[in-house]
Amino acid sequence: MLAFFLATLAARPAHADWHVAETAHFIVYANASEAALRRTGERLEKFDKALRVSRGILEPSLGKAGRLTVYFVGNKDRLAALAGTPKVAGFYIPRAGASVAFVAGGLSEDGPLALGSQQVLQHEYAHHFMATTWPDAAFPSWVSEGWAEFHATASFDRDGNLQFGAAPLYRAHGLQAGHPLPIQQILAGAAGRLRADQRDALYGRGWALVHYLSFEPSRKGQLSAYLDAITKQRKSPEAAAAAFGDLDALNKELERFLRQPRISGFRIRAENLAVPPVTIRPLRPGEAAILPVRIRMDAGVDEKTAPGIFADAKAIAARFADDPEVQRVLAEAAYDAGDYTAALAAADRAIAADPKLVEAYCSRALAQMAIAEAAKNDTAEGWAEIRRTIERAGRLDPEDPRPLILLYRSYADRRQWPPEAARKGLLHAYALAPQDRGLRMQVAGMLIGENKLTEARAMLLVLTYDPHASGAGAAASRMIDRIDAQIRALASTPKS
Structure with missing residues (x-):
């Protein structure tokens, strides 16, 4: 493949x-x-x-x-x-x-x-x-996908x-066929493993609900109330659906809406x-040559694909030893394949060719960390050098979250409680990149360690409704259960 x-x-x-x-x-x-x-x-x-x-x-x-x-x-x-x-x-x-x-x-x-x-x-x-x-x-998934479909057209x-506001006519079946996924199931936050017809209904009916609830005067404010009930009042989607009143009545209104000859929207x-x-x-010749490897890496690498990608990157990099992007990609490919010495060497070549390439410093730090861990080199001097690499990356672009994450990891991965500066850096990284689910989980874990349980719970709750979070959503649910148990235990502890 x-x-x-x-x-x-x-x-x-x-x-x-x-x-x-x-x-x-x-x-x-x-x-x-x-x-x-x-x-x-x-x-x-x-x-x-x-x-x-x-x-x-x-x-x-x-x-x-x-x-x-x-x-x-x-x-x-x-x-x-x-x-x-x-x-x-x-x-x-x-x-x-x-x-x-x-x-x-x-x-x-x-x-x-x-x-x-x-x-x-x-x-x-x-x-x-x-x-x-x-x-x-x-x-919930119907809001996420329905909102995305509303803007897709x-x-x-x-x-x-x-x-x-135009209807996504490529979702015609999902727009017209409500039976595979009844409105009660949609509004209850349907997600997870859906059949193809149910997923099509989720996208199509999600679009229709978002459109109708946004523009129908008699339904003004109901969608916001539904989302507030979930996010702020901690209600389940089933309970939050009370914001819409009689769901059978809403479904009948939706059917009439879809039969309209013309569906309006708005114009900018x-x-x-x-x-x-x-x-x-x-693209430079080297950039163009390495691009297929870079695209495949950006799509995701695992243990099976990493060796082949690394081999392709090495073959191309041999022809473009002075191209910083080629060597930067090689460093990342080598790291993914577990050849940390090669990753470090490639990162150094990338930095020599372009001293302002943040990604190359990040790859260098990752390789240094892996080499230190493999050699069980836990000296203060060694980790100080690693953090100097990370700090160089951070100075090049203070608004890049990756050096901030690496600084935190340089402590947490060694089972050390990170100092306040590293913890603040991780919070800033999250502010810069809240879309990263793994980062959200990491920050939530840090907040739990700081006994900020309410803040951690709110961050994790978002993942439990994310239709694309898969394993992260399930892990977040388990963490919320433990947080709730801890909050109940604290509330029942008699005050001295």
């Missing part, structure tokens, strides 16, 4: 080449012309601007690590090779300092009839936007206005969508 992906990704259509576009919120890689990629970058920036304008959300100041990296990987077979499943049109991985989305197809715009690259990318970015804008809110008209005018210029450049 990996060999197939690498081979097909390397194939280039005529009159195109790999370019990267950098905008305020995105870094986009595509095998496309500069003009096509510029249009895509501008469209994505305007989409983000419209999300903020429509909700009165202030523009954040993002460094490179805060932007979403997007790969247009070509056809669906290549995407399936990355995802490990054929039943996917695109996917998003939230990571601190390295969130990434993968999309199949070209850069052309599609209408709501088709599930094209534009719809997929807008859906995935809506998830990213929710996670980074409202990190403390618990969204946004489209520009001839005058540059952006229209929201072009003059409100001014965005900064998009920067485009072709």
Whole structure:
């Protein structure tokens, strides 16, 4: 599968080449012309601007690590090779300092009839936007997917206005077939292992509910009350659904809504969508050569795939010993494969070629930590040197969460309680990257260690409703059970 992906990704259509576009919120890689990629970058920036304008959300100041990296990987077979499943049109991985989305197809715009690259990318970015804008809110799966679908169909008209609210007609079956997943089950937070028809109903009916509850005057405030009941009042989704009153009546209203000949939405005018210029450049030969390896690594590496990826990275890196990006990728691939000496050497070559490459310092620190642990080198001098590497990375970009996480890990992984500066750094890393589920779990664990049980519980609650959290959601539920037991025990302890 990996060999197939690498081979097909390397194939280039005529009159195109790999370019990267950098905008305020995105870094986009595509095998496309500069003009096509510029249009895509501008469209994505305007989409983000419209999300903020429509909700009165202030523009954040993002460094490179805060932007979403997007790969247009070509056809669906290549995407399936990355995802490990054929039943996917695109996917998003939230990571601190390295969130990434993968999309199949070209850069052309599609209408709501088709599930094209534009719809997929807008859906995935809506998830990213929710996670980074409202990190403390618990969204049941129908709200999360319905909100993402609501924004997936946004489209520009001839005058540059952006229209929201169109029905996702590619979800026609899910919109019309309510029986596989009744409204009571949807509002109770249906998630987990759903059949294909149930998942389609969740997406389609989720869109319809979000749309109807947002715009129907008689239902004003009910969706907010439902979410507040879950997040602030700690109610179950079943209990919170009381905010909607008679659910059978709501379902009948929803059926009438879906039978309307025309479904309205709202429009953001072009003059409100001014965005900064998009920067485009072709990839250097080394960057282009290593890109297939980088894409595969960014999609996720495990024990089975790591050796093959490392072998491919070594073969390419031998031709581009002075390219910082090539050597940085090699360092990460070597680390994943367990060759920490090679990882350290590659990181040093990357730093020599580009002393401002934060990722290279992070790879260097990881390799140093692994070498020290393998050699049982627990000297203060050795770990002081490791932390100097981490501090260099942090000075290069104080708004990159990865050095802050590494500093905390340099204590916690050795079963040492991190000092206050490292704990504050981890909290700042979370503020920079609340979308990272692993980081959220780590911060919650730290808060439990500080006996801040209520704060830890609130952070974990979000994961229990995240339809994409899988194992993290289950682990968060178990931690909440232990927190609740501890809170009850403290409440029942007689005061002296």
